[in-house]
Amino acid sequence: MLQVNFLRENTARVLEGLKKRNFKHTELVAEAIAVDDERKKIQFDLDQNLAEMNRISREIGILMKEGKKQEVESAKAKTAEFKENSQSLQQKLKDTESRLLEILYLIPNIPSSKVVAGTAAEDNEIIFQSHDVEGLGEGAIPHWELAKKYNLIDFELGVKIAGAGFPVYFGKGARLQRALVQYFLDKNVEAGYMEVNPPHVVNEASGYGTGQLPDKEGQMYFINEDNLYLIPTSEVPVTNLYRDVLLDEKDLPIKNTAFSQCYRREAGSYGAHVRGLNRLHQFEKVEIVRLEKPENSYNALEEMVEHVKSLLTDLELPFRILRLCGGDMGFTSAMTYDFEVWSAAQEKWLEVSSVSNFENFQANRLKCRFKGDGKTQLVHTLNGSALALPRIMAALLENNQTAEGIKIPAKIAEYARFEVIK
Template structure:
């Protein structure tokens, strides 16, 4: 969430920055400023009445002590009126504060200066590409055919048990999935990330804290009975470990990693581009989250990008890195890099990771602060990235490593799998 003080002092900057997201924010910024002015004026009036009421209470005490009960009674009547007025002002102040928060929640984060202009994914900037695209044999198939051929993932069985988008992994398919999870976690912990296991459901406050609510309410599975949400990513519970926390500066940075299943409704996702593993309602992902000093967060972002690069290099998958344009960037991010793996069998790029810096946007919602050297509380910066999301990585491996004899296993995964080929 953007800080009201920043908006108040930088109205034009906020409006111009959000224009990069193709958002005309002039009206809502003006509404936010007006609400804040009303709230502040109401609070000033309320503080004045409370101060006057406190003074009258002291005066009443002195009058009673001196036996001047009639004068004290007059002041008591006045305090009754002041209490009634202060009650109404407090209610008004609370309503204005709630309205202000609601408006602020609708404003996305400001894009960083290097975010390219653009409205669609086609306008994202390709900043890096590596790896040779393999030449496949003439009978090569997309992964949704390969998994049937080798009986390693059953989409129809998932439909029977739950519905579309909930596959069942079988035999070597299940072992390969587990191998990827363990490999990703080992890479992350070797890089200094502390592994945690977190709940797969979160409360409303947690979803608001990382920005899933109210922005992505329709994409989350919600249990109305207990008012809990199935997590769309481990980012939500992991980042909320630090909600309402004041850190000391020497505790930064904090590096955390977690494996979780992820749940997304993905409403309105249809067509050939979402076949098989390309888009699921339940999928596995290993996440990395960092809490950083504001002066070091972009250096940390570069380090996260290099870390994900090293994983894809070891898997020997052709990949590229995109700097997302303003129109394609997530609600909470200041800067995002997407990693895409090339699927030779599908002849298309598949997104496998997003690495983002949120600056203070999530921290402001979370009240995640650190005490600086002068003893003042400052908002921390938060970052997160997929390291990695499994479905499309798995699709890329199945399709790019297929041979007439079977699907070869990347060398780095063979110790985790216990086999070299799926045939």
């Protein structure tokens, strides 16, 4: 969430950033400033009213000592009027603050100066590609057919148990999933990230803290009886570990990694592009989260990009890195790099990771600050997938299919304890 003072002091920059995002409701900026002006006026009137109440209360004490009963009664009547007025002003202030917060929740983060303007994925910048890519040629089959052929994943059985988008993994399919999770966690820990095992449900405050709420697109699963949400990524509970926390400068940076199931309704997703593992309602993902001092956050972002790059290199998959344009970034992000792997049988790129710097946008919602050099300021938060499993699994199966079976990359084979699926 952007601070209203930032909107006021940097209006031109904010509007330019929102234009870069192709954000249509730029009038919210002026509305937020106007409501904040109203809030300040109410606060001033309330302070004046309370000050007058205090003055009269002191005066009543003096009058009582002097035995001036008539004047005391008159002053008490005035106090009652001021008290009633204060209660009315306090309610107005509360309502105005709520209205301001609702408006601020609707304004997305401002893109970094390095982010280019754009409206869709076609406008993203390709900044790295590991290999020239091509299809596997005649006879190559997509991962959903490979999964059936080798009894790795049963999509139909998942439909029977839960519904579409909830696959069941068997045998070497389940073992390969587990091997990938363990490998990613171990590599993250080696890179200095402390492993966390967080809850897979969060409360409303946590959803607002990281920007999943308000859920404008209806993508979160909601447990009505308990007012809890299934997590779309472990970023949410891990980042909320630091909600309402004042850190010391020496505590930074904080680096966490977590594995979790992820739950997304994927409302509105239909068609061939969601087939097989391409888009699921439940999937496994390993996440990395960082809290940084503002001046260090973009160096940290580049570090995270290099780390995810090393994971994909170990998987021996063709991949590319894109810096997202303003119109394709998530609501809370100031800069995002997407990683995509090449699906050789489907002959298309599949996103497997987003690595983002949110600057202080989440921290302002979370009220996560640090103290250093005698002042208190908001941290910068970052997160990335390291890595999301479904499309990694799809690419591994498709790109490594041979006449003798599916060959497993050497570093993952050590964890899976098999070198080929046949």
